[in-house]
Amino acid sequence: MPKPPTIHDIAKAANVSPSTVSRVLTGSTPVTPDKRAAVLAAIDALKFKPNLVARGLARGQSMAIGVLTQSMSSLFFGELAQGIDSHLRGGAYHPVYATGQWQLDEEIEALHLLLERQVDGLIILSGGMPDNAIRAVAAQMPVIVVTRSIPGLEAQCLPTENYQGAYQATRYLIELGHRRIAHITGLLTIPDAVERYNGYCQALRDAGLEIDESLIAEGAFTEESGVQAADVLLQRGVAMTAIFAGNDQMAYGARLTLYRHGVQVPDDMSLMGFDNLSSSAYATPPLTTVRQYMYEAGVAAAEGILRLLSDQAPNLPSFAPDLVIRASTAPPR
Amino acid sequence: MPKPPTIHDIAKAANVSPSTVSRVLTGSTPVTPDKRAAVLAAIDALKFKPNLVARGLARGQSMAIGVLTQSMSSLFFGELAQGIDSHLRGGAYHPVYATGQWQLDEEIEALHLLLERQVDGLIILSGGMPDNAIRAVAAQMPVIVVTRSIPGLEAQCLPTENYQGAYQATRYLIELGHRRIAHITGLLTIPDAVERYNGYCQALRDAGLEIDESLIAEGAFTEESGVQAADVLLQRGVAMTAIFAGNDQMAYGARLTLYRHGVQVPDDMSLMGFDNLSSSAYATPPLTTVRQYMYEAGVAAAEGILRLLSDQAPNLPSFAPDLVIRASTAPPR
DNA sequence: TTGTAGGCGTTATCAT
DNA sequence: ATGATAACGCCTACAA
Numbered sequence: 001m002p003k004p005p006t007i008h009d010i011a012k013a014a015n016v017s018p019s020t021v022s023r024v025l026t027g028s029t030p031v032t033p034d035k036r037a038a039v040l041a042a043i044d045a046l047k048f049k050p051n052l053v054a055r056g057l058a059r060g061q062s063m064a065i066g067v068l069t070q071s072m073s074s075l076f077f078g079e080l081a082q083g084i085d086s087h088l089r090g091g092a093y094h095p096v097y098a099t100g101q102w103q104l105d106e107e108i109e110a111l112h113l114l115l116e117r118q119v120d121g122l123i124i125l126s127g128g129m130p131d132n133a134i135r136a137v138a139a140q141m142p143v144i145v146v147t148r149s150i151p152g153l154e155a156q157c158l159p160t161e162n163y164q165g166a167y168q169a170t171r172y173l174i175e176l177g178h179r180r181i182a183h184i185t186g187l188l189t190i191p192d193a194v195e196r197y198n199g200y201c202q203a204l205r206d207a208g209l210e211i212d213e214s215l216i217a218e219g220a221f222t223e224e225s226g227v228q229a230a231d232v233l234l235q236r237g238v239a240m241t242a243i244f245a246g247n248d249q250m251a252y253g254a255r256l257t258l259y260r261h262g263v264q265v266p267d268d269m270s271l272m273g274f275d276n277l278s279s280s281a282y283a284t285p286p287l288t289t290v291r292q293y294m295y296e297a298g299v300a301a302a303e304g305i306l307r308l309l310s311d312q313a314p315n316l317p318s319f320a321p322d323l324v325i326r327a328s329t330a331p332p333r
Numbered sequence: 334m335p336k337p338p339t340i341h342d343i344a345k346a347a348n349v350s351p352s353t354v355s356r357v358l359t360g361s362t363p364v365t366p367d368k369r370a371a372v373l374a375a376i377d378a379l380k381f382k383p384n385l386v387a388r389g390l391a392r393g394q395s396m397a398i399g400v401l402t403q404s405m406s407s408l409f410f411g412e413l414a415q416g417i418d419s420h421l422r423g424g425a426y427h428p429v430y431a432t433g434q435w436q437l438d439e440e441i442e443a444l445h446l447l448l449e450r451q452v453d454g455l456i457i458l459s460g461g462m463p464d465n466a467i468r469a470v471a472a473q474m475p476v477i478v479v480t481r482s483i484p485g486l487e488a489q490c491l492p493t494e495n496y497q498g499a500y501q502a503t504r505y506l507i508e509l510g511h512r513r514i515a516h517i518t519g520l521l522t523i524p525d526a527v528e529r530y531n532g533y534c535q536a537l538r539d540a541g542l543e544i545d546e547s548l549i550a551e552g553a554f555t556e557e558s559g560v561q562a563a564d565v566l567l568q569r570g571v572a573m574t575a576i577f578a579g580n581d582q583m584a585y586g587a588r589l590t591l592y593r594h595g596v597q598v599p600d601d602m603s604l605m606g607f608d609n610l611s612s613s614a615y616a617t618p619p620l621t622t623v624r625q626y627m628y629e630a631g632v633a634a635a636e637g638i639l640r641l642l643s644d645q646a647p648n649l650p651s652f653a654p655d656l657v658i659r660a661s662t663a664p665p666r
Numbered sequence: 667t668t669g670t671a672g673g674c675g676t677t678a679t680c681a682t
Numbered sequence: 683a684t685g686a687t688a689a690c691g692c693c694t695a696c697a698a
Contacts, residue, residue, distance in 0.1 A: 362683075
């Protein structure tokens with residue numbers, strides 16, 4: 001295979017110096033129209049493509065924005081990534097993804113890879129990186145953190161309003177008339193899960209309802225854990241008319257358990273999620289849930305990074321959670 | 334912000350030449366233990382990280398494998414990507430993703446970006462790139478194409494057995510006793526959709542059943558198109574006892590339409606998908622579908638690229654489709 | 667406006 | 683085994 005042409009090749013072909021070629025490529029300096037035309041002609045005659053690696057070295061910037069995410073096959077992270085992707089599209093910067101697979105060691109490795117690749121900025125989506133590590137990186141380069149709130153780095157964080165969202169969700173069920181409301185928590189080692197749990201508890205208290213431990217089961221954010229948690233709830237044999245799951249995926253799992261046991265949703269049991277994954281609109285019945293604005297968060301994060309890269313304040317918005325009312329909830333009968 | 338240390342810095346700190354530092358970094362040449370130790374010490378004293386951009390320029394390879402995909406928030410592509418990701422993990426090569434968003438122009442742009450970034454190999458996931466364009470790239474560098482079959486490039490393609498899978502699916506429904514089987518096709522401008530449609534038709538014919546145009550509705554692979562196609566079928570008022578959708582997503586959509594119309598699945602209507610998205614196991618009821626081995630295909634593609642990169646035959650496997658029988662199908666009543 | 671001459675951080679080829 | 687030295691492809695002062 002012949003080696004791809006370089007600016008020297010097209011310089012020769014166009015009878016100009018390499019610097020002139022570079023100039024028409026970058027537009028940094030005016031170039032005489034005829035020379036410019038010659039260069040352009042040579043460029044597509046030889047099918048020249050600039051080598052971004054070399055350019056990155058020379059310029060000291062890669063035009064890449066690292067996105068530290070957890071998995072390529074997660075709708076949660078996928079919608080965030082899609083937001084980032086679409087906002088960056090057409091611009092000068094491009095996203096480069098690295099996944100942590102929900103494992104700290106892999107996440108650290110992924111971060112290192114991104115840094116070694118000389119990304120110009122970093123968007124961190126959730127994950128378990130220690131606050132200190134994130135602060136350390138943020139001292140070196142523009143960083144935006146989504147779905148977390150790092151003390152001392154608030155301006156660059158786009159946290160999730162877990163507490164507020166869970167409070168609203170629970171309150172909604174209460175207002176429908178439910179009194180025995182179960183909760184399937186997320187992994188309680190993760191702040192989001194705890195905050196949502198707290199929101200659930202507070203909403204109950206504010207309504208003068210007791211918090212009944214037997215109505216609470218711990219999950220792990222996965223569908224399968226939702227299946228199991230719902231099984232636990234059902235087997236306890238305690239009365240309940242609604243289940244509020246810590247995220248949509250666990251709600252799907254719980255839904256499956258209910259289906260297997262012949263429990264009708266929403267007639268026998270209301271079901272509520274958290275996240276508003278795109279697929280929740282197509283669940284059976286469509287899932288009532290807490291909207292998380294993940295796509296929008298991705299867009300905002302991308303915009304924030306671009307602002308940081310141009311030395312402006314990141315100016316991150318905050319998304320107040322709201323409910324997406326669908327057919328999986330109804331008054332108790 | 335202080336500039337990150339280079340090998341020169343640690344060379345100075347360790348009283349050796351830059352080349353020696355490079356040697357301990359790459360392990361290309363033996364280095365005296367004490368000098369080696371000094372270098373290593375300096376490396377983590379100064380928190381040195383090799384600059385992969387510079388290394389890429391010098392070595393003439395980026396150690397990156399481009400993955401041309403369509404969307405970051407698609408389970409279909411996500412599971413493929415996850416397979417690639419996991420197989421590459423820990424190895425010398427890393428994936429770099431670029432998305433086409435199902436638009437040819439963006440896909441071409443994405444491909445160019447990958448090439449300009451000097452990826453050492455390319456995995457193309459589905460998409461609409463003209464065969465010629467793919468062949469042209471394949472002439473320049475290792476390429477694996479998943480979910481498509483490019484004439485003249487068969488050894489590097491990992492196609493989907495659409496025809497066979499659809500045939501099996503339809504045959505399964507027939508064997509259950511169904512006679513009036515509807516089909517929601519994918520976008521018929523895409524070969525996969527046509528092949529699945531053909532498989533459906535042939536299975537009917539082989540069973541001595543007529544192909545009834547009024548049982549066929551065209552979709553576009555999306556949930557929403559499934560909703561609409563199912564609506565069309567229902568509104569035609571023709572008798573049917575089963576629906577075979579061209580993919581899982583359209584099956585979800587169809588499921589929603591059936592739900593809205595109070596049609597029970599599988600009691601009143603059997604429903605079948607194609608792809609076996611991970612979420613299909615948690616649908617209500619769990620969806621019977623054609624297993625597509627997307628994760629495995631991703632793994633195989635990654636392995637194929639690595640083999641090509643080391644000048645071996647790609648040696649791609651072929652996955653015979655099989656059925657994943659779940660509760661959304663039953664004999665007609 | 668244009669060309670020449672470094673330099674970006676690393677690797678690889680030479681000698682030593 | 684080790685250290686200069688010359689690339690890698692592009693960019694950017696600096697000169698002209």
